[in-house]
Amino acid sequence: MVRENTLSDFAAIRRRSVGGHIAGALAVALVTGVAGAQPEAGDEGVAEESRFGITLGADVTNAYFFRGIRQETTGFILQPYADVSLEVFRAEDATLSVKAGMWNSYHGTSTGSSTGDSFIKHWYEADIYAGFGLATGEWAFDLRYIWYTSPNDAFGTVDEIDFSVAYDDTEHLGAWALKPAVTLATELGSNAADGARKGTYLQVGVSPGFSIDEGALEGVAVTFPAAVGLSLSNYYEGTGGENDAFGFASIGVKVSVPIPTDPTWGSWTASAGVQVLFLGDAAETLNRGDTTEVIGTVGVSATF
Numbered sequence: 506m507v508r509e510n511t512l513s514d515f516a517a518i519r520r521r522s523v524g525g526h527i528a529g530a531l532a533v534a535l536v537t538g539v540a541g542a543q544p545e546a547g548d549e550g551v552a553e554e555s556r557f558g559i560t561l562g563a564d565v566t567n568a569y570f571f572r573g574i575r576q577e578t579t580g581f582i583l584q585p586y587a588d589v590s591l592e593v594f595r596a597e598d599a600t601l602s603v604k605a606g607m608w609n610s611y612h613g614t615s616t617g618s619s620t621g622d623s624f625i626k627h628w629y630e631a632d633i634y635a636g637f638g639l640a641t642g643e644w645a646f647d648l649r650y651i652w653y654t655s656p657n658d659a660f661g662t663v664d665e666i667d668f669s670v671a672y673d674d675t676e677h678l679g680a681w682a683l684k685p686a687v688t689l690a691t692e693l694g695s696n697a698a699d700g701a702r703k704g705t706y707l708q709v710g711v712s713p714g715f716s717i718d719e720g721a722l723e724g725v726a727v728t729f730p731a732a733v734g735l736s737l738s739n740y741y742e743g744t745g746g747e748n749d750a751f752g753f754a755s756i757g758v759k760v761s762v763p764i765p766t767d768p769t770w771g772s773w774t775a776s777a778g779v780q781v782l783f784l785g786d787a788a789e790t791l792n793r794g795d796t797t798e799v800i801g802t803v804g805v806s807a808t809f
Contacts, residue, residue, distance in 0.1 A: 556591060556592040556593075556595065557589070557590070557591050557592075558589065558590045558591075558808065558809065559587070559588070559589045559590075559808070559809045560586075560587070560588050560589075560806060560807070560808045560809075561585075561586075561587050561806065561807050561809075562585070562586055562587075562804060562805060562806030562807065563583060563584065563585040563586070563804060563805060563806075564583075564584045564585075564802050564803065564804035565581070565582065565583055565584075565802070565803055565804065566582050566584065566800060566801065566802040566803075567582070567800060567801050567802075568582070568798060568800045569582050569584070569610055569612075570753075570782060570792075570798060570800065571698070572698070572706065572708070572734045572740075572752060572753065573734055573741075573752045573753025573755075573782060573784050573785065573788040574698060574699055574752075574788055574791055575788070575791050575792040575793075575798075576610070576616065576629070576630075577610075577612050577614065577616045577629065578798070579614055580612055580613035580614035581612065581613030581614075582610065582611075582612055582613070583610075583611045583612075584608065584609060584610050584611070585608075585609050585611070586606065586607065586608040586609065587606055587607055588604060588605065588606025588607070589604065589605055589606065590602045590603065590604040590638065591603050591604075598641060598642055599639065599640065599641035599642075600639070600640050600641075601637065601638070601639050602637065602638045602639075602640075603635075603636075603637055604634075604635065604636055604637070604638055604649070605633075605634065605635040605636075606633075606634055606635075607631065607632065607633050607634075608630075608631075608632045608634075609628070609630060609631050609632070610629045610630040611627055611628050611629065612627050612629050613627065614627075615627055615657065616629045616657075616659055617629070617655075617657070617658075617659030617660065618657040618658065618659060619657065619658035619659065620657050620658055625656050625657050626657050627657070628656040628657050629655060629656075629657055629659055630653065630654070630655055630656075630659075631654050631655070631656050632651055632652065632653050632654065633651070633652045633654065634649045634650065634651040634652070635649065635650055636648045636649030636650060636667075637649075643672055643673045643674065643676065644670070644671070644672055644673075645669075645670070645671045645672075645673075646668075646669070646670055647667070647668070647669040647670075647671075648666075648667070648668050648669075649666070649667050650664070650665070650666050650667075651664070651665045651666075651667060652664060653665065653698075660696070661695070661696040662694065662696060663692060663694065663696045663697065663698055664692065664693040664694030664696075665690050665691065665692050665693060666690070666691055666693060667688060667689070667690045668688070668689050668690075669686060669687065669688040669689075670686065670687050671684065671685070671686035671687075672684070672685055672686070680715060681713070682713060683711040683712070683713050684711060684712045684713065685709070685710070685711050686709075686710050686711075686712070687707070687708065687709050687710075688706075688707070688708040689705070689706070689707055690705070690706040690707075690708075691703075691704075691705045691706075692704055692705070692706075692740070697739075697740075698740070699740065699741055699742055699787065699791070700739065700741075700742030700746065701742075701746070702739040702742065702746075703739065704736055704737075704738055704739035704740030704741070704742075704748075705736070705737040705738040705739070705740060706734065706735070706736060706737065706740040706752075707734075707735045707736075707737050708732055708733065708734045708735070709732065709733050709735075710730060710731060710732030710733070711730070711731055711732075712728050712729070712730040712731075713728070713729050714726060714727050714728030714729055714759075715727055724762070724763040725760065725761070725762050725763075726760070726761045727758065727759070727760050727761075728758070728759045728761075729756070729757070729758050729759075730755075730756075730757050730759060730780075731754075731755060731756045731757070732754070732755050733751075733753070733754045733755075734752035734753045734754075735750055735751060735752060736748055736749060736750055736751075736752055736787075737750075740752065741785060741787035741788060742787055743786060743787055743790075744790060749785055749786050749787040750785075751785040751786075752784075752785050752787070752788055753782055753783060753784050753785055753788050754782075754783045755780055755781065755782050755783070756780070756781050757778055757779055757780035757781065758778060758779055759776060759777070759778035760776065760777055760778065761774050761775070761776045762774065762775045762776070764805070770807075771807045771808055771809040772807065772808045772809075773805065773806070773807045774805070774806050774807075774808075775803075775804070775805050776802075776803065776804050776805070776806070777801075777802070777803045777804075778801070778802050778803075779799065779800070779801050779802075780799070780800045780801075780802070781797065781798070781799055781800075782797060782798040782799075782800065783796065783797055784796050784797065784798070
């Protein structure tokens with residue numbers, strides 16, 4: 506088992522972190538609270554911002570790798586997701602949120618299916634997660650418990666606890682901001698993503714970029730996410746069961762374009778991106794000996 510095309514992104518951790526993919530990550534990848542001054546109830550002409558948020562979206566991709574581990578590289582791949590969050594505490598410079606969500610991967614090819622049901626056999630993965638998010642100043646923290654499940658029985662359920670930290674360095678570096686993020690994940694339960702032993706995973710990433718503030722392209726954002734996935738303990742296992750420290754590295758480009766809509770229908774965004782994966786020895790073995798992969802993804806999302 507493995508999941509989403511993982512790329513590090515500060516906004517993803519603050520608003521909808523989904524199991525370490527870019528998802529990628531995380532896919533990869535729910536915290537709706539934005540640190541900083543909030544509108545006060547009673548301010549003339551200003552309504553207090555809602556404490557409840559929901560994000561819906563779907564991506565279509567040509568290949569599905571989870572933290573560098575091959576899941577599917579042929580056929581149609583649709584990855585819809587939904588997450589909700591509720592701010593339970595709000596201060597001038599911090600918000601604390603509870604969150605829950607689901608991420609899915611539905612394949613035209615019945616990847617690893619052990620069922621004959623005509624719909625379920627294509628439903629390769631359904632990830633359910635719940636946790637907390639804290640946004641304060643330039644920092645965002647995310648703690649979540651994730652159940653990686655397979656409706657078509659391609660793999661056994663993997664339990665994992667993730668902790669992510671992201672830092673928005675825009676105020677200090679301006680246009681050169683890197684927006685670094687770190688994720689630490691530990692497998693629990695009886696199953697592992699790779700090999701027989703439960704492992705501990707570390708991902709370090711950056712997501713520099715820019716946005717266009719005027720003209721016909723106003724609101725368009727371009728980012729250049731890059732990440733490295735490492736095994737601290739048995740997350741990537743070699744052919745002899747040994748720990749393979751280097752899992753993968755990735756670089757990419759993503760363009761996000763706002764979709765004009767009535768604000769009462771939420772905020773809609775279309776996106777397209779390309780990601781290049783460079784695989785370590787264990788991930789290369791699972792990818793039929795190929796050391797690099799190019800992944801293209803298009804998607805749409807809406808936040809309410």
